[in-house]
Amino acid sequence: MHMSDALTMADRSLRLSRRNTDALITALVLPVMLLLIFVYFFGGAIDTGTRYVTYVVPGVLILCAGFGSSNTATAVTEDLKGGIIDRFRSMDIGGAPILAGHVLASTARNLIATTLVLGVAFAIGFRPAATLPGWLAALAVLLAFILALSWLSATVGLLANSPEAAGGFTFFVSFLPYPSSSFVPTDTMPTWLRAFADHQPITPVIESLRGLLLGQPVGNTPWLALTWCAAILTLSATLSGALFARRTSR
Amino acid sequence: MPSPPAIQATALYKSYGSLPVLRGIDLHVPPGTVFALLGPNGAGKTTAVRILATLTAPDAGTALIAGHDIRTHRREARRCLSLTGQYAAVDEKQTGAENLRMMGRLAGLSRREARARAAALLARFDLTDAADRQVGTYSGGMRRRVDLAAGLVRDPEVIFLDEPTTGLDPRSRKEMWDVVRELTARGTTVFLTTQYLEEADRLADRIAVLHEGRVVAEGTAAMLKSRVAGHRLDLTVTSREAYLRLTSSLPATATATATAATHRSPETLTLGIPTDGSAHHVRTLLDELDPHHTEIESFVLRGATLDDVFLTLTRPANSPQDPTHAHV
Numbered sequence: 264m265h266m267s268d269a270l271t272m273a274d275r276s277l278r279l280s281r282r283n284t285d286a287l288i289t290a291l292v293l294p295v296m297l298l299l300i301f302v303y304f305f306g307g308a309i310d311t312g313t314r315y316v317t318y319v320v321p322g323v324l325i326l327c328a329g330f331g332s333s334n335t336a337t338a339v340t341e342d343l344k345g346g347i348i349d350r351f352r353s354m355d356i357g358g359a360p361i362l363a364g365h366v367l368a369s370t371a372r373n374l375i376a377t378t379l380v381l382g383v384a385f386a387i388g389f390r391p392a393a394t395l396p397g398w399l400a401a402l403a404v405l406l407a408f409i410l411a412l413s414w415l416s417a418t419v420g421l422l423a424n425s426p427e428a429a430g431g432f433t434f435f436v437s438f439l440p441y442p443s444s445s446f447v448p449t450d451t452m453p454t455w456l457r458a459f460a461d462h463q464p465i466t467p468v469i470e471s472l473r474g475l476l477l478g479q480p481v482g483n484t485p486w487l488a489l490t491w492c493a494a495i496l497t498l499s500a501t502l503s504g505a506l507f508a509r510r511t512s513r
Numbered sequence: 514m515p516s517p518p519a520i521q522a523t524a525l526y527k528s529y530g531s532l533p534v535l536r537g538i539d540l541h542v543p544p545g546t547v548f549a550l551l552g553p554n555g556a557g558k559t560t561a562v563r564i565l566a567t568l569t570a571p572d573a574g575t576a577l578i579a580g581h582d583i584r585t586h587r588r589e590a591r592r593c594l595s596l597t598g599q600y601a602a603v604d605e606k607q608t609g610a611e612n613l614r615m616m617g618r619l620a621g622l623s624r625r626e627a628r629a630r631a632a633a634l635l636a637r638f639d640l641t642d643a644a645d646r647q648v649g650t651y652s653g654g655m656r657r658r659v660d661l662a663a664g665l666v667r668d669p670e671v672i673f674l675d676e677p678t679t680g681l682d683p684r685s686r687k688e689m690w691d692v693v694r695e696l697t698a699r700g701t702t703v704f705l706t707t708q709y710l711e712e713a714d715r716l717a718d719r720i721a722v723l724h725e726g727r728v729v730a731e732g733t734a735a736m737l738k739s740r741v742a743g744h745r746l747d748l749t750v751t752s753r754e755a756y757l758r759l760t761s762s763l764p765a766t767a768t769a770t771a772t773a774a775t776h777r778s779p780e781t782l783t784l785g786i787p788t789d790g791s792a793h794h795v796r797t798l799l800d801e802l803d804p805h806h807t808e809i810e811s812f813v814l815r816g817a818t819l820d821d822v823f824l825t826l827t828r829p830a831n832s833p834q835d836p837t838h839a840h841v
């Protein structure tokens with residue numbers, strides 16, 4: 264795979280998402296709205312031991328990353344609908360640069376949304392205690408999470424038969440952060456749910472993000488998070504390669 | 514050394530599940546010529562094009578594109594060909610110029626070369642004024658042109674066009690024909706599929722008719738026309754009852770059994786039957802079809818058209834006397 268092909272494809276994908284006004288507004292406005300809803304609607308009722316805005320920002324970042332990454336599935340199915348993949352393949356551009364382009368574009372979109380959410384969060388009282396290395400580590404974890412979910416989402420796009428079906432994935436992913444410590448401490452949950460919440464991949468991601476941003480000790484949680492992300496990424500990249508060949512070469 | 518054929522296919526087979534789509538296709542296309550693959554809906558035209566353009570692997574058989582085997586030297590083959598498929602392969606949300614620059618970059622051009630190439634192609638396809646508009650706002654003809662232009666960023670030796678004029682109005686169709694002629698004038702080989710006989714007749718040096726997975730006829734338009742009886746006897750009958758009786762009883766008559774009505778026009782009560790044009794054959798046909806000399810009002814003898822060839826050759830096997838286009 265030539266890196267320049269992947270960059271050309273990412274450029275294309277970003278241009279297409281810039282012109283999809285509805286999706287663009289949703290991708291930027293929804294995260295901020297979620298933040299405001301959590302802080303002002305639920306924040307008063309939930310006691311987490313810290314200021315709720317500070318507790319919840321990492322969770323909102325994860326929620327937005329999941330939601331933003333899942334748009335990759337729709338973009339991939341849109342591509343499969345028309346004749347453009349045939350044209351790319353006849354130019355000897357394979358699945359890897361096409362999917363990598365979508366994933367890179369998704370990452371860029373997500374980082375913009377993340378910046379926006381952090382900006383608003385600061386404005387309404389988010390005061391993290393992180394040092395510079397803490398910030399960088401948190402960013403690395405978040406980036407790994409976005410990459411993994413975007414590639415997983417691209418894989419789902421190859422499995423789905425229509426953009427609408429791919430949209431169902433958005434729904435699923437946006438629910439995954441709820442049974443975790445994203446919004447409420449897990450010890451408030453019933454035992455069976457807590458067992459799931461404590462062991463699902465989002466929990467180490469959120470725990471390390473929160474720990475790093477709040478300057479608390481995190482132990483090996485970030486490594487656990489990165490391992491989860493690497494596993495999802497490897498699995499998705501392998502699976503998507505096979506799926507792409509199956510979907511396009513019939 | 515003579516240059517290799519632009520396309521040389523041998524015994525291509527392809528099935529989808531239990532549905533055999535291609536059952537042994539051989540094709541030979543010399544460089545710099547236009548070749549038309551003709552066939553009704555579902556004949557397997559797109560399947561054949563996708564195999565030749567290296568996008569689908571055949572179950573058996575292979576093909577050489579400019580001498581490169583599509584199975585063992587796919588990359589080299591791809592370097593020599595371009596495909597403009599049946600469904601648009603440009604982004605509606607990008608402008609014409611953006612689409613072409615992207616294709617240029619993917620073809621390995623530098624940013625600046627891609628820009629120049631895009632501008633040149635837009636000018637050549639008369640799209641300079643629309644260059645900065647999103648393709649979604651283009652007319653059908655403009656879309657087809659930008660789609661074709663996108664396939665030309667690399668100046669391929671062999672160009673595949675899958676139904677390039679389907680859905681275009683007569684003027685846009687003529688423009689597309691001019692583009693194809695211009696391409697061959699530069700020495701490019703064009704392989705196109707079409708459902709329009711007129712298009713094949715006007716454009717193609719050679720034509721192959723694809724039917725039920727096989728090439729049932731191959732040659733120049735003139736050769737194909739001589740494959741059928743050569744003439745067509747158009748009969749106009751006196752009443753609707755007579756028309757219905759004749760169209761349904763036609764199979765039973767001796768002289769007409771080997772043939773069939775290749776043309777039917779219920780509105781004008783006219784049906785056309787292939788004939789060699791000899792007085793003897795025409796007289797026998799008239800006598801057999803209308804023994805009491807009351808039902809046939811008038812007749813006209815015409816030279817066979819490519820339509821007749823097509824309908825004769827692509828008659829479904831299970832209903833030999835009922836051409837697919839019978840009720841048009």
Ligand SMILES: Nc1ncnc2c1ncn2[C@@H]1O[C@H](COP(=O)(O)OP(=O)(O)OP(=O)(O)O)[C@@H](O)[C@H]1O
Pocket residue numbers: 513529534552553554555556557558559560561599708
């Ligand atoms: N990927 C596929 N999976 C299953 N069946 C397929 C596939 N592609 C084509 N077919 C079947 O193969 C047959 C030939 O299809 P093909 O698209 O090659 O025909 P065509 O001549 O291009 O038709 P049209 O004029 O409608 O474009 C059809 O019956 C079609 O349903």
Ligand SMILES: [Mg+2]
Pocket residue numbers: 558559560599675
């Ligand atoms: Mg087709």
